Structure formats: C-alpha cells, structure tokens
Amino acid sequence: MSTVARTRAFPIRDYDLAATLTCGQTFRWHKRDGCWIGVIGTRWVRLQATPGSLVAETAGLNSDWNWLTRYLQLGLDLGAVLRTFPEDEPMRAAVGACRGLRLLRQDPWECLASFILSSTKQIVQIRQIICLLCERYGEVLTVPPARELAYSFPSAARLARLTEAELRSCKTGFRAPYLLTAARRVADGRLDLSRLQSLSVEAARAELTSLPGVGPKIADCVLLFAYGFPSAFPLDVWVTKALQELYFRRRAVPLSHLRRFASVHFGPNAGYAQQYLFHYIRHFRSR
DNA sequence: TACCAGGAGAGCG
DNA sequence: CGCTCTCATGGT
Numbered sequence: 001m002s003t004v005a006r007t008r009a010f011p012i013r014d015y016d017l018a019a020t021l022t023c024g025q026t027f028r029w030h031k032r033d034g035c036w037i038g039v040i041g042t043r044w045v046r047l048q049a050t051p052g053s054l055v056a057e058t059a060g061l062n063s064d065w066n067w068l069t070r071y072l073q074l075g076l077d078l079g080a081v082l083r084t085f086p087e088d089e090p091m092r093a094a095v096g097a098c099r100g101l102r103l104l105r106q107d108p109w110e111c112l113a114s115f116i117l118s119s120t121k122q123i124v125q126i127r128q129i130i131c132l133l134c135e136r137y138g139e140v141l142t143v144p145p146a147r148e149l150a151y152s153f154p155s156a157a158r159l160a161r162l163t164e165a166e167l168r169s170c171k172t173g174f175r176a177p178y179l180l181t182a183a184r185r186v187a188d189g190r191l192d193l194s195r196l197q198s199l200s201v202e203a204a205r206a207e208l209t210s211l212p213g214v215g216p217k218i219a220d221c222v223l224l225f226a227y228g229f230p231s232a233f234p235l236d237v238w239v240t241k242a243l244q245e246l247y248f249r250r251r252a253v254p255l256s257h258l259r260r261f262a263s264v265h266f267g268p269n270a271g272y273a274q275q276y277l278f279h280y281i282r283h284f285r286s287r
Numbered sequence: 288t289a290c291c292a293g294g295a296g297a298g299c300g
Numbered sequence: 301c302g303c304t305c306t307c308a309t310g311g312t
Binding site for chain 2: 119120123124125126213215216217235238239
C-alpha cells in the first residue's frame, strides 16, 4: 500500500524526541503546542511524540518517508547500541538519566557549517546565529496554512557568494572567514562532502580538519552527527568535564590522555556514549 | 560585573 | 609536546 499523505505515524519505543532535538547535535528545532517544528533539507516538518509512536506532518505530500526515517534513525536498534557501552557506574547513570536519547543523521553541509559556528558559543547563541543565516540567505519553504515562515539552511553556493562583513552581521564573529572558506571549497568542488561517507573515519577526519577553523572536535561532530561514524568522539568542554569528574576523580587530565581513554574505554559506539555523557553532565551535574 | 561558552591556531619554550 | 594568548559576542 503506497499511500500518499501529508502525515504519518511511526511506531517506535525508547525515543526521547525532546532530548534528541535539544541536546546540542542540531540547532533549528523549536517547540510549539507540544509539537516540534523544524526543517529537514527543504521540507518543513512537525513532529509529535505520543506513547509508542512519532507522528510526522509535512507541508506537501509524500510517497516515501525515507528522508525522515533516516534523519531520525528510526530503524536503529537502540538497545543493541546501549549493550555495547561499558558496564560502569557513570555510564549507567548517564543512560538512566535519559533513556531514549538518539543520534540523528544530518545533512553534512548544514552540520559542518553549524559546528564551524559553534566554537566557544553557548547552544542558545548558536541557534540565534543559524536562525539569522537561514532567514537572510535560506530559501523560503512551503509550510501548511497559518504556520510561521520557514527557511532552508543556506547552501554552500549561496554562502560562498557572501562577503565576510555580511557573515559577521549575523553575529558569527571570528568564525566568519572560516565559514566562508568552507562554503567556497564545497561550492567549487575542492571539498566533496558526499565522498567522505566512503572513506575511513581517519581519512574523512583529515579532510575535514584541513579546513581552517575545523579541528578535531568540530570534525568529530560532523563525522558523528552527519556521517554516523560510531567511533567519532567529540571532546568539548562538557565532555571533558564529564570524563574528569566521572572517571578521573575530578583531576585535570591532558586532552591527549582523555582522547586515548575515550577511544579504548567506550567501545565501538563511543560517539553514542559521548552524547549520553554530554547530556547527563549538562543537565544533572551542572557546575 | 565577571565568567564562560559543544574551539582552533599561532607563538613560545 | 604542552602551555598561553587571541579571536567576538552575548547569556547567565
């Protein structure tokens, strides 16, 4: 039965939609009347979490929903992932505090650009910057009647034509030239983001970190959130704090040491474990 | 007001 | 390699 519809319900369990959309892996979702409204690619989407299912509404008709199931990773067996985590007290606490937190599979360009803009910014500020960029340089999207305007994330080609001053007027600060360089490299083909999916995680990381303003942390965010490399382990100030507090008795440990520890301790889905630690330390052990 | 934010790069010893 | 400084700006 290939129904064409504007809405669809997906049976799912252990999916904490709110945590997933607000935990710092994506920046454009907002809550309205108990639902989550956002943009995936060039589609306006409204999501409602109900017990046992997710209900999705779009502006236009869909004959297939693969773009959505892929983004939300609805086919993932979360339990199988959690079973690969180390059986220690910190991981039990982190997972127990937020059962149902998921990793999304995002568009590489939007993810790369977003995290270039993320450095030494709070998540609320990152959201502001990206919102400004989309309103000014994104495309107006079709939305259902009586809904607020929605915009696509601006393409690399669009941003490549901007001046640094125009980018700085979106509050990007010292990150403006970084974003501009990335946009130009992607737009003129020197950097082929779709090719990275076929590379080893090390080779893909090397490609990303060749961009100015993209170091190991931002590269690993893109490797994990856009390409789904399960071993990518973004080590930011929060995860650093979590590791020191939970595994090193609150002692300051060199970053290189933490990287080594993370790569051996958390197993094949270290990136997933990282997201639970990030969420846990930010919401339950702040300061 | 002071501190800090999902960092990275350059300069230094 | 490890440390320090700078970059820009606004939230808390």
